[in-house]
Amino acid sequence: MHKEADIRKPLILGDKTYRDITDDVIRPIESKAPRTWYILILIAGVLAAWGIGCIIYLLGTGVGVWGLNKTVEWAWDITNFVWWVGIGHAGTLISAVLLLFRQKWRFAINRAAEAMTIFAVMMAGLFPLIHMGRLWVGYWVFPLPNQFGSMWVNFNSPLLWDVFAISTYFSVSLVFWYIGLIPDFATIRDRVTKPLAKRVYRVLSFGWTGNAKAWNRFELVSLVLAGLATPLVFSVHSIVSFDFATSIVPGWHTTIFPPYFVSGAVFSGFAMVQTLMLILRKAYKLEEYLHVKHIEYMNIVIIVTGSIVGVAYITELFVSWYSGVEYEAYAFLNRATGPYWWAYASMMTCNVISPQLFWFKKLRTSLMFSFFMSIIINIGMWFERFVIIVTSIHRDYVPSSWTYFHPTWVDIGVFMGTIGIFFVLYLLFSRYFPVLPIAELKTILKSSGKNYKENYGHGKDYWDSHSEH
């Protein structure tokens, strides 16, 4: 066990034992679902059904039902795609990068964040598929040897790199998430009494025995997967940014895109984690495992990544002038002052200015404010993608083809639908899966649990009196 300094705040509050951790996490699975859960999943289900209806209508009629026109040939579809992929970054960052950095507070959020990642990436993957119009031949995006004639993927296209990047990311995240779940499934298997549930959890836990060798391999695999997942966190959104940056469209082609997209993705991902976890901790009474300190850490990640994104915005703006290329300069001038000024202003306010409020300790430790901000950032990051995509192309080189993009009800319906599907999946997850990593939480109880910390070192509440920052 590692030595932990007395001034570090405890990560698990209350007087918890190993038994308590198991009880607290599994309680929602063992008990009957509350009425609010049914209400929520009903709302999400209706939204999902509506979205699926829109998708079917879209596939039956054609992409023309979207608001795209000949100048703006990419709009909400890709905006939503990038938005969802971005959200899908937090989970793996938390479980892989924070694992490598030995951040113990990640245990409060990693399981749920990884689930969120997986569902978000699924939603993201949906958009390119439906954009292609023929869902049933979606597998053509892979370079499969075939007898269809000259049909072959274009390896020069970043869109194809996306296929590889996202499918790799999805598989690794899924495996990573599932490996972590195995011991916890075994714990549930050993507790549940209903025969069906026992059967299901037995299958899910892959016959986990919990012997020393199994644990040894478990830790080894986690570390290896973390090592593999870390470059993936970077690669996925970098390649998404290549979709734009390899082009020669002013406003799209800029070298800062890869790292800036990654930072923005982490930013939006953490905001979504914040949104979900603030509700989850309340609903499942997990306040002692996920408390103000965790929220504060997440808010610090948000302010850092938000500021990096801010620096990138300003850099782009500055270099568009510095470059001396008039088209480049115009793209940005138009972005900020043209017909889409309102989108640019929303993006700047939500992503750059408002996160700076987290410099105030009072605000970043306020749960209500954090929740409010997380929503703001989710909106802001959607606007960021919209701004990049639509404002860069709605005025091209020929003024006669300048247009304005108007989303149709199908655009809106598909987007809302993915939010619905996402929440259905997430609600199911939170109902039947352990939302906190039971086994891993137990590893930090004796170094970071409040009760244990009180009995060693400087004793009770030393951290409170000695950390006035």
Add this chain to the structure above:
Amino acid sequence: MDYQISNKAKKVTLGLSAIGLVMVVLGFFHQKDYVYADYVNEHALTIRYNGDASDEMQNDLKIEMNSILNAKGYKVDFHDANHNDSHNAHDDKHLHDSHDESHSSHGFEWEAHIESNHEDEHVNHGHHEDVSASIVEMIDSGEISFFDTHHRRFWSNLLVNGFFFFGIALGALFYLALHYATESGWGVVLLRIMEGIMSAMPVGIVVLLIVFIAGSLGLHHIYPWMDSDVMDPNSSHFDKLIYGKKAYLNQPFFYLRVVAYFATFFLFMKWFKKKSTQEDSEGGTESHFKMYRRGALFLVFFAVFSSTMAWDFLMSIDTHWFSTLYGWYVFSGIWLSGMVMVMMITLYLRKGGYLPFVKESHIHDVGKWMFALSFLWSYLWFSQFMLIWYSNIPEEVQYYFSRINDYKFIFFGTFVINFVFPMVFLMSRDTKRSAGYLIVIGLIIFIGHWLDVFNLVMPGTLFDQWNFGLLEIGMFIMFLGIFVYTVLKALGKSPLLQKNHPFLEESKHHEF
């Protein structure tokens, strides 16, 4: 345990700089200003020069070539080619050629005709050597050239080393601030070493200031935008693109920024050192939380300054060119060079037994940083290169044209050294815990990142007229000696272990 720089270390570091200095002095007088030659036929070639050469210099060059040819039994005649035609031929190539000053005397173009001294040799026509070709070769290789009166290689090297070693100190300061701001625990036992490394910041600051001021005085033309002709719409050297950047690239604003960077970094550096010794004597957690807050504040400044600094010091050399990623790319190199230096100094002191509290786990963690930051650097290198290469937009891609055409091995070599090497050799846990491996790999990527800075500067200042010799090597080891000496000297000023850092125990017990 208190450390004082040993006599041996003093001798080695100062000796190294002395040797370096001698090499620099020798190299200084071998700076070449190239002329260009085109092969016409066995008996004729044309020789061009775009710079500014006095009649005396031109005569010396003619005499030199004559004597070389005489020894082979030939003689040569020079005729002035049509001046007007020739002059602009290569102007495009060197958009901001530093030779092109507004003096009345410009370059020249000669047509040289070579004849044999001995009439009878004409009979053996098939066997004689192609002297015209060999002269062209000698001119291309710089064997026949002017002495570079602008000392471009000297100034460029000064900039390369000034920036590289300033970057190392800054990288250490950045990491220290990051360590405080993130409330890291593991590295507390290494903080004094970082303090020592960042103490050598003035070395880089002074050198960079000398380079900037020399540029303002017109002693060199590394920064084309400092040239008043380039900014003067009435001058024949007027450059519209550079003129368009005047609001940013002008001397008063430039110096304002330079002072802001250096003052900020220097004051933060001093403040962190002061606070950390104060914590040693006072104890408590107050200083720590002050440093925590100040660390975050430093990062805010650094976030902006690291980018703008890279634009000002390096990107503005290639004034026409621009890349939004540039600042972050340069930053990753700075950070990595700093970490390598932390590793080297730690291993050195540990070997001397001064760091009993630094365990293999700490070394391993610094090794991980070297590994991870090599990836970060490579990622940014690739992102910038690939996006520009793929889009192939003329105003952007010209930057890589000069690097790939004239600096091929250094350009791609740095990527291999700085990416493939650490990836292969630092992947395993064992190598990150072995001092021998770490020293070898560390040294290689250290030089690799020096070459990276070389690559950032030289193609914009020397174009295809670069050389690698006494001057480059000498200047590097001279600075290395001075830098390490300064660091070791500074390390002796305070104990090598912080006494009252609240996370000290965590770090002492760091084991995995």
